[in-house]
Amino acid sequence: MIQWPKQNDVLGxxxxxxxxxxGLCTLCRAxxxxxxxxxxxxxxxxxxxxxxxxGTVTAGSSNTTHVGISYNSLRILGYNYGAYGLTKGLSNSAxxxxxxxxxxxxxxxxxxxxxxxAPIMTGALGSTFIAxxxxxxxxxxxxxxxxxxxxxxNVVGIDxxxxxxxGRIVKAPExxxxxxxxxxxxxxxxxxxxxxxVEDTRNGVAEYVIEKYGDQVILELKWGQGAKDxxxxxxxxxxxxxxxxKNRGYVVDPDPTxxxxxxxxxxxxxxxxxxxxxLGYTDLTSFEQVRENFMTAIEYLRGLGYKRITLKTGSYGMxxxxxxxxxxxxxxxxxxxxxxxxxxxGMSPWNMMETWGVPSILLHSKAxxxxxxxxxxxxxxxxxxxxxxxxxxxxxxxxxxxxxxxxKLVCMGRxxxxxxxxxxxxxxxxxxxxxxxxxxNWDSLPRTVAELGTKxxxxxxxxxDVQKKVGAEEMKNIPYGAIAFWTLADKLTAGxxxxxxxxxxxxxxxxTRNDIASANRETEAETGIPFITDxxxxxxxxxxxx
Numbered sequence: 001m002i003q004w005p006k007q008n009d010v011l012g013x014x015x016x017x018x019x020x021x022x023g024l025c026t027l028c029r030a031x032x033x034x035x036x037x038x039x040x041x042x043x044x045x046x047x048x049x050x051x052x053x054x055g056t057v058t059a060g061s062s063n064t065t066h067v068g069i070s071y072n073s074l075r076i077l078g079y080n081y082g083a084y085g086l087t088k089g090l091s092n093s094a095x096x097x098x099x100x101x102x103x104x105x106x107x108x109x110x111x112x113x114x115x116x117x118a119p120i121m122t123g124a125l126g127s128t129f130i131a132x133x134x135x136x137x138x139x140x141x142x143x144x145x146x147x148x149x150x151x152x153x154n155v156v157g158i159d160x161x162x163x164x165x166x167g168r169i170v171k172a173p174e175x176x177x178x179x180x181x182x183x184x185x186x187x188x189x190x191x192x193x194x195x196x197x198v199e200d201t202r203n204g205v206a207e208y209v210i211e212k213y214g215d216q217v218i219l220e221l222k223w224g225q226g227a228k229d230x231x232x233x234x235x236x237x238x239x240x241x242x243x244x245x246k247n248r249g250y251v252v253d254p255d256p257t258x259x260x261x262x263x264x265x266x267x268x269x270x271x272x273x274x275x276x277x278x279l280g281y282t283d284l285t286s287f288e289q290v291r292e293n294f295m296t297a298i299e300y301l302r303g304l305g306y307k308r309i310t311l312k313t314g315s316y317g318m319x320x321x322x323x324x325x326x327x328x329x330x331x332x333x334x335x336x337x338x339x340x341x342x343x344x345x346g347m348s349p350w351n352m353m354e355t356w357g358v359p360s361i362l363l364h365s366k367a368x369x370x371x372x373x374x375x376x377x378x379x380x381x382x383x384x385x386x387x388x389x390x391x392x393x394x395x396x397x398x399x400x401x402x403x404x405x406x407x408k409l410v411c412m413g414r415x416x417x418x419x420x421x422x423x424x425x426x427x428x429x430x431x432x433x434x435x436x437x438x439x440x441n442w443d444s445l446p447r448t449v450a451e452l453g454t455k456x457x458x459x460x461x462x463x464x465d466v467q468k469k470v471g472a473e474e475m476k477n478i479p480y481g482a483i484a485f486w487t488l489a490d491k492l493t494a495g496x497x498x499x500x501x502x503x504x505x506x507x508x509x510x511x512t513r514n515d516i517a518s519a520n521r522e523t524e525a526e527t528g529i530p531f532i533t534d535x536x537x538x539x540x541x542x543x544x545x546x
Contacts, residue, residue, distance in 0.1 A: 022410030117146030125154020137481020146189030224314025231277025393495030
């Protein structure tokens with residue numbers, strides 16, 4: 001196992017826990033006082049693109065020896081002439097070919113195109129209490145930035161206030177809150193996506209959403225995720241709530257209705273219960289049966305009125321990946337999210353998350369290969385998003401290049417949740433009367449924040465950008481977590497623009513697999529991306545021998 005460094009001296013960032021390849025700690029806490037790269041970027045934004053203490057330092061890369069197969073073992077290529085994909089009105093003059101002029105807008109969809117300001121989207125934020133607590137920050141931030149956000153599975157099922165009559169939802173206040181919060185600030189870019197699992201399908205989530213919101217909402221079917229090969233889980237510490245969930249039809253472990261379990265809970269030997277969702281397609285035994293079931297479901301959803309439908313699949317084996325690409329393409333779905341092993345935002349069983357499934361880069365490489373097989377037969381391939389342990393601007397570039405031209409977005413889970421935590425904690429300190437409402441965890445500003453300032457206007461580099469967008473009067477309604485979200489997104493966008501400018505690609509549709517290279521032969525063999533010194537070697541020899 002590779003041990004990633006805990007400290008980046010050049011950026012002045014530190015991981016309090018053990019870092020994953022993404023740069024995030026393997027365990028990311030809502031009350032963390034910093035300061036990993038993503039955490040700091042939520043306040044200082046694009047400043048984190050550069051080494052600290054300019055004028056008194058020099059800096060050199062430590063990332064020149066690559067071991068193993070991962071996104072870290074892909075290198076981004078730059079070129080010394082040309083400029084491609086310049087937007088209308090720009091020339092190939094050096095005055096026009098500057099990184100701020102790189103266009104990072106994208107779109108996805110089959111019949112109806114969904115426009116997006118930057119090629120990122122959130123992972124599914126569903127029934128976890130983290131998602132509920134910080135939803136305002138996540139959703140308002142995503143709406144302001146102009147990117148899609150996904151309401152994950154089971155939101156209705158775990159809502160005590162939701163009313164389900166005769167197996168169908170008639171009232172869903174938490175789901176309504178989440179949708180309406182995003183739509184309040186939606187300006188034509190991005191999307192609100194509602195995900196469905198087995199229980200959601202049974203409860204009539206699709207019918208409820210289309211009747212109330214129509215074309216404003218995209219529906220996502222869920223086959224799985226990269227964190228676990230079992231249904232979604234949450235953990236509850238209240239016996240009565242556990243019994244409520246059991247009565248709602250969920251699998252609850254241990255069973256809270258058993259007398260001896262109740263006694264163990266009362267004595268303190270059992271302190272929590274895990275609520276599980278069900279596996280899909282357990283009654284099917286072949287691809288043909290899955291196809292028939294899936295296409296029937298799509299036809300039904302179209303009949304309800306859904307014009308935009310997406311699918312999320314997890315890090316199963318190659319058959320499931322091929323099925324997802326084939327059926328999503330044949331069904332004219334709008335997006336397929338391919339989520340590789342390693343990431344996780346919910347309560348995934350730890351050793352399951354450590355050992356099951358296909359790591360992201362391997363799954364994503366196969367997704368490209370299989371999509372290309374369809375394209376070679378003249379088939380239109382579904383637009384895709386890659387997910388699984390991606391957090392930085394270089395990850396965005398590499399994932400888009402690895403999956404080009406099929407990948408339109410990079411799905412980020414934990415990375416886009418961090419600014420919600422950071423902003424809420426700061427808001428709770430600066431405005432104690434709001435602390436409970438925003439779920440702030442701090443009593444005072446830690447030194448890592450206080451050295452930046454003592455007011456929101458001083459702390460968040462993106463504060464005045466957000467104010468320009470919403471107006472000075474509306475700023476009082478914008479949670480600090482949303483401002484932090486904007487600030488992080490600005491850093492990711494600027495970093496991506498810089499990488500694209502270096503590759504001479506001034507719009508996203510110009511990024512290709514030729515813009516990355518493998519840094520070791522293992523990665524070359526598994527991804528199909530040539531080894532770095534083999535790239536353009538033939539051209540180089542022609543120049544020398546001409």
